[in-house]
Amino acid sequence: MVAQKKGASRGSEDPEELARVPLQAILLADSFTTKFRPITLERPKVLLPLVNAPMISYTLAWLESAGVEEVFVFCCAHSKQVIKYLENSEWFSQPNFTVTTIESHDSVSAGDALRLIYERNVIHGDFVLISGDTVSNMSLTQVLQEHKERRKKDSNAVMTIVIKRSKPSQITRQSRLGTDELFMAIDPNTKQLLYYEDKADHAKGSIYLDKLLLADKSSISLHNDKQDCYIDICSPEVLSLFTDNFDYQHLRRHFLKGLLVDDIMGYKIFTHEIHSSYAARIDNYRSYDAISKDIIQRWTYPLVPDVKFFGDSSTKLERLGMYRASEIGQSRSAQIGPFTVIGNGTKIGDNTKISNSVIGEGCSIGPNVSIEGSYVWNNVTIEDGCKLRHVIVCDGVIMKSGAVLEPGVVLSFKVVIGQQFIVPSYSKVSLLPQPTKQDSDEELEYADNSTGIAEISSLTHTLDKSNGEIVNEQQETQRWPTSELGTGGAGYVWSVCEGGHDEEWRHSVAPIPAEKLAEVIQAVEDDLEFAQDGSSLPPSGELKLDSNDSDYDEESRDDSYFENEVEATFLRAVDENIKVEHVVLEVNSLRLSSNKQTADCAGAIFYSMMKLALETPHNSASELVQATTKVITNWKGLLKYYLSDIDEEIEVIMKFEDMCLESAKEFSPVFDKILYLLYDQEVIREEAILRWDDEKREADESDRIFVRQAETFIKWLREASEEEDEEE
Amino acid sequence: MDFQVVVLAGGTSKKLVPLVSKELPKALLPVANRPVISYVLELLELSNLKDIIVAVEGKEAHDCVEHWTDEAYIDRLRIKVERVPDDVGTAGALRAVAHLLTAKDILVVSGDIVSDVSPGAVAAAHRRHDAVVTTMLCSAPVSGPSDSGSSVAKDKGKKPGHYDRIGLDPTKQFLLYIATGTELEKDIRIQKSILCAVGQMEIRSDLMDAHLYAFKRSVLQEVLKQKDKFQSLKRDVLPYLVRTQLSSEVLLNGVPQPEENGHEKSSYQNNEEMLSQILANSSTASFHELYALGSRCSFPVRRTHKCCVYIASNSKYCMRLNSIQAFNDINRDVIGDASHLSGYSFSAQNNIIHPSAELGSKTTVGPHCMLGEASIMGDKCSVKRSVIGRHCRIGSNVKVVNSVVMNHVSIADGCTIQNSVICSNVQLQERVVLKDCQVGANFVVTTGSECKGEALAKKEK
Structure with a gap:
């Protein structure tokens, strides 16, 4: 076995190193996503065939060849199937390579998985963390070496992630693997990762980096041309970090970003870029397609179909990148094009054309069939005259004569397509009905709340229906009668890819259709124009003039959030009779966390107090004043804490005015009384009232309602102060 | 070379009081017994850039400088000393002399630079890329200007080493981002569109804008005219051009180039020319061109312009005389470590x-x-x-x-x-x-x- 030999030779390169701590790896045999539904309802993703071999076998073969000695396979969804596969495979009986399975039934994320593994206490040193859908042929020697050396110098260097150059398309903003574009900032000297932004929000035209990043280094590299290979070299601390931060779920979105943001612990993440070797992860149908092609075109050597690295296939490579198993029944007139793999025991009828496709084992393909760019798994029956372009057909599917699959279709296990039936683009067909919404909510950590309305055309939904309607209908579990797949058809057509947060075409096996591209280009251009209007940087000279709308929104949202929090705190204090000092502490911490002034606190507290008074049952204005008096007398200590200077007192008066005009109109008739009350209780000093009056003097008449209401009181105050002056 | 040079000589800088006076404007401060401006002028002469406009603030200063240049360079250089209004900033000074500009490209240089970096090289880099602006960068002093001598720095409180933040493409030819002045206090804000187009950007804080720019004249005049709030070349004009390089506004407004071409070209012709230029060029097209072409590779769909940099090598000397400390340092350097500059x-x-x-x-x-x-x-x-x-x-x-x-x-x-x-x-x-x-x-x-x-x-x- 070539791969095995390779592993052995690598092992001997630094025997002492490996002798001390056996190199361990954690393989997550569950991607905790729903991108491969409906297929993954019946079979775990890691067991799906990738060029006629289960994905996990690629990962395990690579781990073994890279010198990993102990692999912990974490199984969650369909764990029995994974364990059964491993038991029947030869992975359990390899020398110098132990595979241990860890089973869990309640993990919903990578974070849960790692926490569980931490509890098992099986990891003793640096380990490789990958998921079971990774295809790679990279050597781990160098990256492990780098990681260890960094660890010696700095124990905070807990993780090294592997990246590879891959420039995303500027139009679709995604890589050829169908993953979203990724923005990273890396220190070019130390390779430390400083910033990581996937699932970029394109509405924001800029990336913000903390200026302190440049404080102690002279340069930072920003990258948009790298792809995350999801191969991580981790120190044991990573597991305990997941345990400490029990809310970490996603390796990237939570863990990695959490570490980057948190500067208290000072944990550091580094990157390792590979140049000539291959590493990619099957994340969606598009990457399934892209990686299959890479395997056929031998980028992943030695993990290619004609090298026996697993199982007992005896495929041979022929010219033009054609791989044919030894026992196939191919008609003389059948044409098999380049870059095609034909599995064992498959029969191909007359005049059938197959190109750029993978056909599994034991399929029977009738005459006059045309298959292009498609993935046909095992034991599929395709009757005469069928047409398949850029589709995935799972095990046991039967396509009756003349059926047509348009690009992007996915047929799950044992689906039957009726005669002459045409399955429209991007349809997903399964024997299982589409799960209800609640089911997908379990995975809500991952399946992004469907903010972007997915676009799909399904069987009965005519294209002219708006997206909104489709989504609504999808929620009421529609049961598709089997006859919907043509005469003798069997299966439900799913309307929207579960968790598909983006338009269907992005992640489909089918190439992006030209008209879609044109549409996106148009959108990009519109964006550009928009960016020029709105979010582009204002000229630095005019920075202050332009106020950003979104910033403003955020601020006002902040305001109400802060007020609500203060109010809740205050009400709790009233209910539980908490001491004023304690309330002050709480409000102060709120103030700091929302970055507010003490005047804001005074306003918010006053607002809460008045609201409390208002909510006390009352029948007349005088009763309201009484209630208010009570509240103010009880809580003036709290309010006064925030009224250290005159501006804050004015703020309170203004706030009161606002309330009388808007939220609590009941107060408006008694404005002057309450103002007097505040003065009497020494909450507000007379200077504040006089200043407020002065400020309002220039204001509109409509703005002066309350000034006039309080006129007599103000007049009295003025006279009183004049008298005082005279006395002096 | 069809280059005109504008030397911004300033007036009597407040920072240099009491060294400067009405009789001795900043431009004439002696560095190794020669006026500081002579270093720039002779550097330009070495690059055969002889068509020079010196912009000076203040009447007395103007007269002094004019008197001096007339005496010193009468046969060697074509120098015109122009008085510009006080306190209008570098952009304002250029506006004031804009009517004198006729050449295709303009080199703008600060009159207080003492350097041995060839302006000709900057001009060549500018021409090579047909850039809208090319700026010269030199390495920033390692830890503040105070470190170079035994003298005690007065402004040690200032954070050392932070002059400009500069974003470069991997080939270090194009300027993708620049932040100077007060913007350094803020977080780094990078436009995604530019980053996406280039793929990789390096942000450096160890480079410094040396106040030597080459501009395409038509663009410079257009920008100065449209953006009348722009005060400083470094803080306003340059960042503006850098920011808009992938959605160029400057050429959109149909800046005619009648003087150069005799007739105004239709944009169609321009496009074709550009395409053939790209195809003919054996070197790979820059990201600007690729971006402009979009995916369809037919006609440029977007207007772009290029902002280039010329990075002076580390061994070159480049200092600006803009503080008393710098005055001391430069004098010491010119007769010491950088003695080749003195010409003695x-x-x-x-x-x-x-x-x-x-x-x-x-x-x-x-x-x-x-x-x-x-x-x-x-x-x-x-x-x-x-x-x-x-x-x-x-x-x-x-x-x-x-x-x-x-x-x-x-x-x-x-x-x-x-x-x-x-x-x-x-x-x-x-x-x-x-x-x-x-x-x-x-x-x-x-x-x-x-x-x-x-x-x-x-x-x-």
Whole structure:
């Protein structure tokens, strides 16, 4: 076995190193996503065939060849199937390579998985963390070496992630693997990762980096041309970090970003870029397609179909990148094009054309069939005259004569397509009905709340229906009668890819259709124009003039959030009779966390107090004043804490005015009384009232309602102060 | 070369008081006994850039500079000294001289640069890429300007090492991002569109904008005209051009190029020309062109312009005389480490003593010193790492260390001068001790005074 030999030779390169701590790896045999539904309802993703071999076998073969000695396979969804596969495979009986399975039934994320593994206490040193859908042929020697050396110098260097150059398309903003574009900032000297932004929000035209990043280094590299290979070299601390931060779920979105943001612990993440070797992860149908092609075109050597690295296939490579198993029944007139793999025991009828496709084992393909760019798994029956372009057909599917699959279709296990039936683009067909919404909510950590309305055309939904309607209908579990797949058809057509947060075409096996591209280009251009209007940087000279709308929104949202929090705190204090000092502490911490002034606190507290008074049952204005008096007398200590200077007192008066005009109109008739009350209780000093009056003097008449209401009181105050002056 | 040069010579900078005065504007401050502006002018001459406009603020300053350049360069360079309004910023100064600009490209250089980086190389880089703007970058002083000498820095409180933030593409030819001045206080904000187009951007804080720019004239004039709020080239015009490089507005407004081409080209022709240019060019197209072409690879769909950089090599010298500290440093460097800049030939003792200067007995002039024409020194004096101007009279037992003494200064016996600048016509009476001082022109320091870290000057009448 070539791969095995390779592993052995690598092992001997630094025997002492490996002798001390056996190199361990954690393989997550569950991607905790729903991108491969409906297929993954019946079979775990890691067991799906990738060029006629289960994905996990690629990962395990690579781990073994890279010198990993102990692999912990974490199984969650369909764990029995994974364990059964491993038991029947030869992975359990390899020398110098132990595979241990860890089973869990309640993990919903990578974070849960790692926490569980931490509890098992099986990891003793640096380990490789990958998921079971990774295809790679990279050597781990160098990256492990780098990681260890960094660890010696700095124990905070807990993780090294592997990246590879891959420039995303500027139009679709995604890589050829169908993953979203990724923005990273890396220190070019130390390779430390400083910033990581996937699932970029394109509405924001800029990336913000903390200026302190440049404080102690002279340069930072920003990258948009790298792809995350999801191969991580981790120190044991990573597991305990997941345990400490029990809310970490996603390796990237939570863990990695959490570490980057948190500067208290000072944990550091580094990157390792590979140049000539291959590493990619099957994340969606598009990457399934892209990686299959890479395997056929031998980028992943030695993990290619004609090298026996697993199982007992005896495929041979022929010219033009054609791989044919030894026992196939191919008609003389059948044409098999380049870059095609034909599995064992498959029969191909007359005049059938197959190109750029993978056909599994034991399929029977009738005459006059045309298959292009498609993935046909095992034991599929395709009757005469069928047409398949850029589709995935799972095990046991039967396509009756003349059926047509348009690009992007996915047929799950044992689906039957009726005669002459045409399955429209991007349809997903399964024997299982589409799960209800609640089911997908379990995975809500991952399946992004469907903010972007997915676009799909399904069987009965005519294209002219708006997206909104489709989504609504999808929620009421529609049961598709089997006859919907043509005469003798069997299966439900799913309307929207579960968790598909983006338009269907992005992640489909089918190439992006030209008209879609044109549409996106148009959108990009519109964006550009928009960016020029709105979010582009204002000229630095005019920075202050332009106020950003979104910033403003955020601020006002902040305001109400802060007020609500203060109010809740205050009400709790009233209910539980908490001491004023304690309330002050709480409000102060709120103030700091929302970055507010003490005047804001005074306003918010006053607002809460008045609201409390208002909510006390009352029948007349005088009763309201009484209630208010009570509240103010009880809580003036709290309010006064925030009224250290005159501006804050004015703020309170203004706030009161606002309330009388808007939220609590009941107060408006008694404005002057309450103002007097505040003065009497020494909450507000007379200077504040006089200043407020002065400020309002220039204001509109409509703005002066309350000034006039309080006129007599103000007049009295003025006279009183004049008298005082005279006395002096 | 079809280049016009605008030298922004400023006026009497407030930062340099008391060194500057109405008679001695910033441009004429002596560096190794030559006006600082002569370094720029001669550097330009070396690159065969002879069509020069010098923009000066203030009437007296203008007259002084004009007088001096007329005398010094009458046969060698075509210099026109223009007076520009005060306090209009660099962009304002350019607006004021815009009517004189005719060449296809304009080189704008600050008059206070002392450097040996060839402006010709910057101009060539500009032309090579057909850029809208090319800026020269040099490495920023490692840890603030104070580190280069033994002198104590006054502004040590300032964060060292942070001058500009500059974003470059991987080939280090294009400028993708620049932040200067107050923007350095904010977080780094990078436009995604530019980053996406390039793929990789390096943000550097160890480079500094050296205030030498090449502009396409049509664009420069257009920007100055449209954006009348722009004050500074460095803080407004350059960041604006960098920001809009992938959604160019400057060429959108149909800046005609009739002078160059004789007729206005239709955009169609331009596009075709550009395509053929790309195809013909054996080197790969820059990201600007690729971006402009979009995916369809037919006609450019987006308007872009290029902002280039010329990065001076580390071994080159480039300093701006914009503070008193810099004045001291530059003077020391020009007769010391960067002596090739001075244009003088040094003696075997590594110093320059004018043949007409007289030295008393037991007087030593150390290496890295300069003693100007007809200056007289008494007995037992010692001069170290200092520049002494013309016609100075220096008594006996005088020590001058790390200082600049301008012309016609008289220093009486027993004075000690350290880390100081003595302007022209100053009189130091006996046993004066100066440390870290600046003495303005015509000032008299009385017998026995001891000063430390002071600026001594006559009050302006």
